[in-house]
Amino acid sequence: MQTQALELNVNLKKPKKPSLLKMVWHPIEQMEKIKENPVILFALFIITSLYTLGAATMALNYDINSILMEVPDVENNPVLFKSILIGSAALSGLATPLFNILVTSVVFYVISKFIKKSVTFRQLFSMNTYVMMIGVIGLLLNSLILHTFDIDGIQTVTSLASFGDSPMLSKIEVFAIWQTVLTGVGLYYVANFSKVQSWVITSLLFLAILGSGFLFSNIQIAG
Numbered sequence: 444m445q446t447q448a449l450e451l452n453v454n455l456k457k458p459k460k461p462s463l464l465k466m467v468w469h470p471i472e473q474m475e476k477i478k479e480n481p482v483i484l485f486a487l488f489i490i491t492s493l494y495t496l497g498a499a500t501m502a503l504n505y506d507i508n509s510i511l512m513e514v515p516d517v518e519n520n521p522v523l524f525k526s527i528l529i530g531s532a533a534l535s536g537l538a539t540p541l542f543n544i545l546v547t548s549v550v551f552y553v554i555s556k557f558i559k560k561s562v563t564f565r566q567l568f569s570m571n572t573y574v575m576m577i578g579v580i581g582l583l584l585n586s587l588i589l590h591t592f593d594i595d596g597i598q599t600v601t602s603l604a605s606f607g608d609s610p611m612l613s614k615i616e617v618f619a620i621w622q623t624v625l626t627g628v629g630l631y632y633v634a635n636f637s638k639v640q641s642w643v644i645t646s647l648l649f650l651a652i653l654g655s656g657f658l659f660s661n662i663q664i665a666g
Contacts, residue, residue, distance in 0.1 A: 461569075463489060463576045470625050473573060474632035481569035490575050491540050497582035498536030504589045540579075544571045547626075547648075554644065555634055562634040570629040574622055581618025614653050623649045 458480035461473040548567040555562050585599040594600075602616035627645035630636040636644070 461486075461573055463573060466573050466576045466625065467580070470628055471632060474570065474629050477569050477573060477629070478566060478633045481563070481566040483565065483569050483572060486569070486572045487541070487544070490572055490579055491537060493579045493583060494540045494575075495533050495536030497579065497586045498539070499533040500586035500590055501582070502531075502533075504586075504594060540575060544568060544575060547571050551630065551634065551644075555636070558636070558640065560635045566633050570633045571626070574625045574629055577618055577622040577625060581616065581621075584618075619652070620649070 459476050460480055460482055461476040462469075463486055466473050545568070548564060548571050551567045551571075552562075552564045555567070581599070581601060585601055588594070588600050599613060599616055601618060602613045604613035604616075623645050626648070627641040630641040630644060631638055634641075
């Protein structure tokens with residue numbers, strides 16, 4: 444009887460793990476779990492795998508002739524160049540999630556120290572990993588739509604890029620905005636930022652993303 448009571452007590456005290464899928468419909472609950480139990484490895488593996496799959500599928504929609512017009516014998520080796528593009532996209536898919544999560548976590552951690560908030564780097568890294576699930580869903584959905592309807596190009600159909608061929612418009616995207624909003628929620632529930640601090644920081648982050656798209660547009664025009 445005492446053994447059963449002890450096991451029950453241990454189970455009650457054992458912190459519950461957050462869920463990647465439940466970030467979609469129960470994000471606040473997952474943020475509270477992340478704060479208490481900031482797991483990383485399994486979630487990062489899933490995110491990286493799905494992101495790689497989405498990037499590789501998106502690469503299937505590349506128009507080889509427009510991308511590799513200056514490459515000799517491209518018309519004689521379409522399968523080879525297509526394979527190279529898909530492989531490159533897959534490798535990029537492996538590195539991109541980890542890089543984005545790491546950089547964002549470092550930035551948030553530095554800010555937390557500056558404004559004297561009690562949060563660990565592990566909590567921030569776990570939070571950003573789970574929040575990226577939204578972006579991964581967007582990538583998979585867009586790649587599936589493009590591949591299913593045989594649409595050339597890599598512009599996301601859930602962004603304003605549909606209204607103009609601009610890197611800046613492609614940054615104004617449903618899932619990117621959703622992910623940004625959840626980042627603000629995470630900073631409030633996980634990192635103990637105030638609501639004002641959370642939304643100011645995430646707004647600046649989103650503006651920085653838009654700025655990168657604007658800069659890239661100008662580079663393309665100048666080129």
